[in-house]
Amino acid sequence: MHEYKRTIHFADTDAAGVVFFPNFLAICHEAYEESLAAAGIELNTFFGAHAVLVPVAKSAAEFLRPLACGDRISVGLRARPTGVDGYAIDYEVRRLGPPDKLAARVRTEHVCISARSRERQALPAPLAAWLKANA
């Protein structure tokens, strides 16, 4: 399981004084990017080099506690295959305490497609390795 920590910033919040709900998904995507980087997958070159895209096909989220500017959070993620050509990622967003409190549960489902034909294709080996390491 990969864990990503950061602080809630003004840019994450809205006029209700707390994190705007779509930004929880953006924050989870940051955790995903960091976990790819930790596996040696460089976002800026990997997808071009392999001529694939792995777009998010579905997302689901439960928002359990509001997060405010300055809150320290931790995002844990676990990935699992949904076939040879995709994976699902489960995220838990915690507000760090003490005590830590679960603030949101998020899931994203990704499908690997050819950048050219947009047809489904098997995950490139480094992505399959990342998937195994983050199960």
Added chain:
Amino acid sequence: MHEYKRTIHFADTDAAGVVFFPNFLAICHEAYEESLAAAGIELNTFFGAHAVLVPVAKSAAEFLRPLACGDRISVGLRARPTGVDGYAIDYEVRRLGPPDKLAARVRTEHVCISARSRERQALPAPLAAWLKANA
């Protein structure tokens, strides 16, 4: 059913060249805000005046087609009660053609709570009226 139209802007997109998936949810929230405004509910004063909040408790989305900068879209929404103290909204995001193409389906679930106690409470009358009008 309320319908909201707008154009995809650079700020909506990411380095993959298309709308960043959390921004689909933000765009749907715009459609929701516009439908409240059309019912005479002023976002900037209504919630304070009624001492309630109606945060998003859950979201779900299916992303069917990428949207690019300059694309014209329409967001249709339908709301339905989930009890006396909440509602769900189903959105369909279409890329305007011809032919129009369904780009995403999004759902948000909202719970009405007291701004003071954060306990669940019945929807204020204008919100119940908006709900009926957008079923």
Added chain:
Amino acid sequence: MHEYKRTIHFADTDAAGVVFFPNFLAICHEAYEESLAAAGIELNTFFGAHAVLVPVAKSAAEFLRPLACGDRISVGLRARPTGVDGYAIDYEVRRLGPPDKLAARVRTEHVCISARSRERQALPAPLAAWLKANA
């Protein structure tokens, strides 16, 4: 002069209850995109087709009045050449009344470069025509 109207949304605001200052610049960029589209310049294909980029090299802004969720605004823009290879755009963001109130003045300076070499180059003809029409 091109004029662009829209409503302030939750996504534009921060925990201070008003538009987060970088979002004024993003809103002005929307007005710029709309004025290009009005001149027949399709954002999604134009820059690729002409193998140019016109990045923002400088920005400046004065924030005169806060804008809140639900506010109706108008963004007026005027462009002027800064050479054969660039232009500056002056924006005025007004909160629509009555009475209208000036909320911000923004300027962006753009430089036209080759997408390949990143060297400065003259504006493609359609962009030069847009510039003349929006002076």
Added chain:
Amino acid sequence: MHEYKRTIHFADTDAAGVVFFPNFLAICHEAYEESLAAAGIELNTFFGAHAVLVPVAKSAAEFLRPLACGDRISVGLRARPTGVDGYAIDYEVRRLGPPDKLAARVRTEHVCISARSRERQALPAPLAAWLKANA
């Protein structure tokens, strides 16, 4: 001088493949928030407790180099008083190398006002101390 490090994320970028220019300002604001937090100023409670706001009245920026997803950056900031009731902050955004490269210079000017009357007022003592420490 305070220094803030982070990685460029997908959410920071646009369809041109690099950081959307208003997001440079949002990233600099993160550095400012972190420097306040490092001085013991809690964003979520400080301004309410002191009944002041310190909005950005002006911003200026030079964008020197594009930043891409995955780039590691450092934001250095220096603040200086502009009177008893305000300050300016100069930021340098560097892409970490080797070699490090200057990517942007940003300035924000802040004015301290009463949250009630919106009239200018002297900086609260902790903010004056932060200012001295970050000169």
